[in-house]
Amino acid sequence: MSQLERLAEERLRLVPAYRPGVRGTGPASGKLSANEAPLGPAPAVRSALLSLQSMHRYPEHGAVTEDLARHAGLRADNIMLTNGSDELCYLLATLFLGPGRVAVIGSPGYQIDATVSLLSGAELRRVPLVDGAHDLPAMARAAHGASVIWLPSPHNPTGAVCDSDELERFLSDVPRDCAVVLDEAYRSFTDPGLRPDVVRLLREHPHLVVQRTLSKDWALAGLRAGYALASEGVIRALRRACSPFNVNSAALAAIQAALPEEGWRTMSVAQIRQERERLERELERLGFEYFPSQASFVTARIEHSRLAPELAVAGLAVRPGEDLGLPGWSRISIGWAPQMAQLRAALRRTAAHPTLIARRGEQLCPRVHRFA
Structure with a gap:
């Protein structure tokens, strides 16, 4: 070897x-x-991909970023497009984790969260689930001295969702120097009353980062498209850390066509x-x-x-x-x-x-x- x-x-x-x-x-x-x-995906998305004429040009994210920001109820400074939601995990680990730092995860957890934490050289604190759900008080205790908490809700692999009131208490209990990464890949499939008010939470808790994918309800899994919602400062840092042209032209065309297909x-x-x-x-x-x-x-x-x-x-x-x-x-x-x-x-x-x-x-x- x-x-x-x-x-x-x-x-x-x-x-x-x-x-x-x-x-x-x-x-x-x-x-x-x-x-x-x-x-x-919707028929309009398929048509947009078939008529794509800009494959010889480098992709431009500006218009899609603006439109997605409006869709999320935020400003463009609070959103960044990513190559699937996995890219965001790698970027967050690059910025906030590394040797001597700690990440907190539910156990069993979502594998990519553990993978990027361990690859960075960070220590991983595993907090057991309770009846398939995150033990938020125990995770808040584990957050002291940690740099990142990975929090998929609904959780994969159990499908359990965090109660909105408990989530708010949790965000208040976690130290402000620890990023809480709320992965909402399955948000659309939850009962409407269980979906947190992300716009308000981001305003009140600057250490919150919301992770979303367009693979599930938008049906763009094969195009690898997602986005991050966070404070302006965190978005600036993520944009500096990511590779140029990280979301390709086909994915951008599909997002633009899918946006009105509610x-x-x-x-x-x-x-x-x-x-x-x-x-x-x-x-x-x-x-x-x-x-x-x-x-x-x-x-x-x-x-x-x-x-x-x-x-x-x-x-x-x-x-x-x-x-x-x-x-x-x-x-x-x-x-x-x-x-x-x-x-x-x-x-x-x-x-x-x-x-x-x-x-x-x-x-x-x-x-x-x-x-x-």
Whole structure:
């Protein structure tokens, strides 16, 4: 092994490799192992991409940034476009983390947050979830001496959302020199009353950074587009740290075309919420334990190795909980109606094996790496 390889291995020692969701094959084939939008983007977005004429020019972000800022209810100085939301994680880790610094994360957490923290050389404090939700008081205690808190809400992989009042208390309790990164990838799928007033929170809590992606309800996963909302000073720093032309022309054209298509997004989200509720009712009826979800997926206590053969009959695939820090569970992304009908049939076949049904009252999350 070369010296360069040894250096890389030392940095990667604690970083697990990312395993993407796989796609099934069959008459209702579907990738219910990745949280994608089953209906895809609006027709206007597809037309905009087909007519794109500026691929020989470097992309210009100005107009799209202005329009997205208005859509979010903020000024352009409070928003930055990113190459998917993952780029923002890397930028925040570059600016605020590093050797001798500390990041706080829920356990089990969203893998990219742990990855960028460990790659920076920072220490990672893991705070166990409680019934699938973030333990905000414990995370606030862990924040003392920390530089970043990663807070996906709704959370991936459980779909649990932070209560708005508790979130406000949490932001007040976290020291102002610790960035709170609120990842709202699944905001559109939550009940309206559970969505925090981000514009007010950003005004009152300058250490808050809001992370959003256009992969889910906007259905632009393949184009890698997202954005950050933060104070003017933090946005200035992020813009200095990011690479030039970080969002490509195709993504910019798609965002511009998708912005007025509120009706399409509303329809798409409504269908996902409807199928999510049907899935939860079926899980309840069959006796499977699951986390009530406010996201575009449901995570249930079902051994993936036993569920996968039943899904393979219909050409479907879901995400093993082992990939997400929840061994013994499976995360089921919401697909289009025919796929979900096949999924429910597979669950009914799986339920014929009584050992697969979790016993009520068992602990819902492994309590590992508790921070006191």
